[in-house]
Amino acid sequence: MVSPALPSPADGRFAAACLDAGLPVPDGIACPPGERRERRFAVYRNNVVASLIGALGAKYPAVAAIVGDDFFRATARLFIAAHPPRGPVMAWFGAEFADFLAAFPPVAGLPYLPDVARLEALALASFHAADARPLGACDLAGLSRGQAALRRHPAAFALRSPWPVLTLWRMNTGRAPLGEVDDWRGEDVLVVRPGLDVAAVNLPPGAAVFLDALDHDPAAAAAAALAVPGADLPLIVATLAQAGAFAAPETTP
Template sequence: MTMTFQDSQNAFASALLHPDLPLPHGITTARGTADPLRFAIYRNNVHVSLTMALAQRFPVTQRLVGSDFFTGMARVYAADHKPASPLMMHYGDDFPAFIAAFPPAASVAYLADVAQIEVAWSEAYHAADGPPLEIAQLAAIAPERIADLVVIPHLSTRLVRSDFPVGSIWSAHQDETVMPVGEWRAEAVLIVRPEMQVEIRILPEGDGEFLACLLGGATLGDAAEAAFAVAADFDFGSALTGLTMLGAFSAFEPSEGEVS
């Protein structure tokens, strides 16, 4: 039987990805015999390079569960999720969703959300550059127009909201010595890179709701109302200037419904 080049490459890849399959037809050595150990080097290279790529992108997730557990979990993920392209910076975009549904990790309920912060961190790191909105530009807007404006988020802006203090957990694991996490509560975490440094900020509850609404396309007025509804102490002025100073926005513009 003759196989085409494409057939034999498919067979090689299948055997590579499924250790239960026999060795691909036609591989040999200088001794003239197929050597499973040599083929296993390629199998191992694929698995190790993919799990290493995940370990690099998810260092805090790895610290939280230890490298043995992490490697095992990454191997299960990698078995069914190959990178969509050679751009390894994107590999693992859906690893948080996988973790959330991975039964052995269920006891670490916050793990998937911490992993989501790490996805957001690398997205922000590689996002297109652009000048964030300056606070002076905000001051130039006529007060009566503000409520009807919508924001154009900075291209690096990401928001992760969790039932757990994942921003505090992430921060506590940046240094060698892990600091205890103070209050065990829900957190909204802003991840943004206005210049060359990725910034991570835990937002007050009302600000988190406010930003979530803005990123969803709500006007400043509607977003403020929603924020008041969840946090009576929400301060519109300080939330808006605070988020602007953090670089979360690149522009304000009239909402589509507005007649100018």
């Protein structure tokens, strides 16, 4: 089907035509005698779009479960047209999906959906994050003597949401029975991968703020966390440490 004169993958016209049925078949596309280029390229285009829809569904299974397969596929087609892949690594494709959903009128009645998508994106980011040894009990002595400082594990991410996103995510990924959500209060969630598996856990008040502030100003992280109503600093540090949200010191004291 493809002749030696096919444009290079860097040619934006070829990539655009793969995603937009309204564009003409790119120059350099050949086919056997008696076949129509348009028909054969349409098959290729459909396969490309179907593959991208599949990749998006694999990244956002809870969103797909909430809205249903037909609705998700139709939404994904619109998203792909507006945000095509920017590179060959499919793990990073779809990063804009949560923001797309937040501005997508057909899901306005599901205001929690963008945060469910954000949680799923953080789970994938955690899975692909750099490895680091999580903080262990033997490291705490060095911290107490001031020989090292708390630092975030590279696979640890926090999400603050006004919706019960962790509950919804668990229900719609088979991690919890599907049923009515009795408590619609917001949830702060930690996504982390201290070993090989990604985990998501509820955080106490102030913990997400503490973890995020740790990156910018460790000295102010405690103050920022304690400004959150109901925050308990020892509980925050213990919860985050037990979940593997802190990385061990890079050098042994």
